[in-house]
Amino acid sequence: MFQFLAPLWLLGLPLVALPWVWPVLKRPLQPPLRFSTLLLFPPETLHRQFQLSRQEWWLKLLRSLILLGLILLLARPLWREPEPVQAVWIRDTTASTTALLEGMSFTEAPxxxxxxxxxxFPESALRPEQGTHLKTPGFPGAPTLAQIAExxxxxxxKDERPPLLHLHLYSDFQRSQFQHYTSATQPVRWTFHRSAHLQVPANLRMQKIRLRTEGLFEPVLELEISGDLPTAAEVQLLVQQNGQNIGSWSGTWNTEPLATKVLLGAKFKRHEPLLVRMEALDDPVTWDNERWFLPPATENLWVALVTTSGGEGLYRHGLHALKSALNAAGFFSYVATTTDDLQEFPPDLILLLADHPERISRLPKDTRPTLFIPTRFEDWREFAVHESTSQPDVDRGKRSVSEASPQENPSGPEAQWRVDWRNWPEATAWQVEAVNLDLQYAKERDLWLLTTGVSSAWGPLYQQRAFADQVRGWLEQMLRRTPVQRLGTFASGSRELAELLNGNPxxxxxxYTLPLEKETPERRFVVVLPEREAQLSILSDDELARMQQHFDERSARPDIQSQVSAERLRExxxxxxxxxxxxxxxxxxxxxWRPPKTTL
Incomplete structure (x- = not known):
């Protein structure tokens, strides 16, 4: 079918007759001459101004064709076959929609x-661990319009080019799920259907769940209870782990968001997921009153500070600065003076402040990943190098300590001293390898080595504003090589979960436990329904009409083949x-150049 991308230019088609009409319309260039009689002039000369010029008709035809070609060039013609449109009816079967539209059918015959x-969305081959599956109604997750269209x-x-689809979506259109409809840019046509007079029930929900440690090793589960119930309600929370009750809470929710804390008992295990159940007699919604929760490895992290320098090392070797940085980074840290402390309160990571890496032999054999931080700078003078922090990384000047002058004090404002443990005599036996500027790893002894200290003798590193972020970076690097990596809690269908699985989220x-890959730690995570499934608020009729109008105005999709056809015809x-x-x-x-004809 022949079409034009800019058809308004076709209004200039009358200009094609301009070469034929112009000789009649234009005024003569020479002044008129007076003659006493016109009998001596040929008749064709006398009537030249009163008829269309037919002289040199081939030249006028050529100019008309040029004008016609320019007009068609500006109108951008193309040739394309009409594309069939395939109608697809989709029924929203999320948990909230299934409950609200139960027993209702399409408003039109599909x-x-x-x-x-x-x-x-085909079901993923990944299955939850036995006994941890929650039987929630409907489809897990709440996909957006963009995800449904894709x-x-x-x-x-059927081929590289997707078909032209007309999607009829039948849903309750929860506001939290569809309010960002402008992000759906797929070239499909949308028609939205919804039953009239929907009754949306009020709901009470849990959100902002967090696990932390307070006081003397007291684990606490924090969460917020919110909702839109018309009156206050008595709420009871029950926390379970591995089928056992480890904590409970009961109170009154007074129509405002309520922050609560649940103290967890002695049977609590920090590395295992929690199941939180909420019970409220006035809450008619049942699909969101159970939630799994597993904090990521960097949350509720226990870090043990072990020092061999005694009480005076608390100030002389930077233990106080390190403790302040851990507090600022949000980690739970404590000082362990004996091996019994490590066994009674097993940490996730250990920071060993000692004078020699061999001090690791005093720790238990099954200890957690350990980072050795050198304390006394004088013990490592021959292996230390000077680093000027005022210069770029590539140009940082480094010299041996033995070559430094007394005026070049390492405690100066722009100096930091580092030890390259690969130059240490035991480096070959310990199989020391560099990880980054701050960390090196002794593979044989499973020990992390910090290349600098955190006291003033080593330099002003601990005085920097970003010191807490640096400490967090050290610990996150160590956690990547732990045997079990806790990835945290993900909402079903979220982008973060899709990036993790590289597939159906x-x-x-x-x-869930991800299959163990080669040379990677075991990775665990839990999946919950997205919080928007508990936020029961549907789009109004006017909002739904505006969303329909938005897609109707953008229903024409870019046609690559038509663009190619238009460019080819244009050429x-x-x-x-x-x-x-x-x-x-x-x-x-x-x-x-042709000589004029002479007339007698």
């Missing part, structure tokens, strides 16, 4: 394929117009 979200295009794709709620027309112009120039030159 005229194409009918799919549910379970059929549109999944539909992938399902009906719509998983059922539960505790052909351009070459044709250029050839006609050259031909017109040649004929005009021939007319000028």
């Amino acid at each position: 005229s194409g394929a009918v799919l549910t979200l379970e059929e549109l 999944a539909a295009q992938d399902r009906f794709r 719509h998983l059922r709620s539960g505790d 052909w027309l351009l070459w044709l117009v250029l050839m006609l112009v050259l031909l017109e120039v040649a004929l005009a030159a021939l007319r000028v």
Whole structure:
């Protein structure tokens, strides 16, 4: 079918007759001459001003073709076949929609394929651990319009170019799920359907769940209870782990967000997921009253500070600065003076402030990952190098301590001393390898080595504002090589979960373990329903109409084949117009050079 991308230029088609009409409309250039009689003039000369000029008709035709080609060139013609549109009806089967639309059917009779979200998003092959699956109704997660459109295009794709789909979505249209509809830019047509007079129940929900340690090793679960119940309600929380009750709380929710704390008992295990149950007699919603929770490895992290210098090392070797940085980074840290302390309160990581790396032999054999931080600078003078922090990394001047002058005090404002443990005599036996500027790793002894100290003798590193961030970076680097890596809690269908799995992120709620890959630690995480599934608030009729209008105005999708066809026709027309112009120039030159005919 022949079409034009800029059809308004076709209004200039009457200009094609300009070469024929112009000789009649233009005024004569020479002044008129007075004659006593016109009998001696030929008749064709006398009627020249009263008829269309037919002289040199081939030149006028050529100019008309040039004008026609320019007008068509500006109108951008193209040739394309009408593309079939495939209608697909999709039923929203998320937990909230299934409950609100239970027993209701489509407002119109479907005229194409009918799919549910379970059929549109195939179930993942990854299964939760036995006994951790929560039986929530409907589809796990709450996909957005962009995710639904992308999944539909992938399902009906037959070649590299996706088909033109007309998606009919039947849903309750929760505001939290569909309010960001402008991000759906897929070239599909949308039609939204919803049953009239929906009754949205009030709901009470849990959010902002966090696990932390307070006081003397007291684990506490913090969360917030919010909702839209019309009156106050009695709420009870029950925390379970491995099928055992480890904490409970009961109180009154008074129509405002309520921050609560649940003290966890002695049977609590910090590395295992928690199941939080909420019970409220006035809460009619049941699909969101159970939630799994597992903090990531960097949250509720226990760091043991072990020193061999005694009480005076608390100030002389930077223990106080290190403790302040750990507090600022949000880690729970404590000083362990004996091996019994490490066994009674097992940490996740150990920071060993000692005079020699061999001090690790005094720790238990099954100890957690340990970072050795050198204390006395004088013990490592021959291996230390000077680093000027005022210069870029690539140009940092480094010299041996033995070559430094007394005026170049390492405690100066722009000096930091570092030890390259690869130059240490035991480096070969310990298999020391560099990780980054601050950390090195002794593979044989499973010991991390800090290349500098945290006291004033080593330099002003501990005085920097970013020191707490540096300490966090050290610990995060160490956690990457721990045997079990706790990844945390993810919402089903979230982008973070999709990046983690590199595949279908719509998983059922539960505790998951990723298959162990080569030379990687075991990775654990839990999946929960997204919080927006508990925020029951649907779009109004006006908001739904505006969303429909938004997509109706953008229903025409970019057609790559049509663009290629338009560009090809444009090139052909351009070459044709250029050839006609050259031909017109040649004929005009021939007319000028041709000798005039003499008449008697």
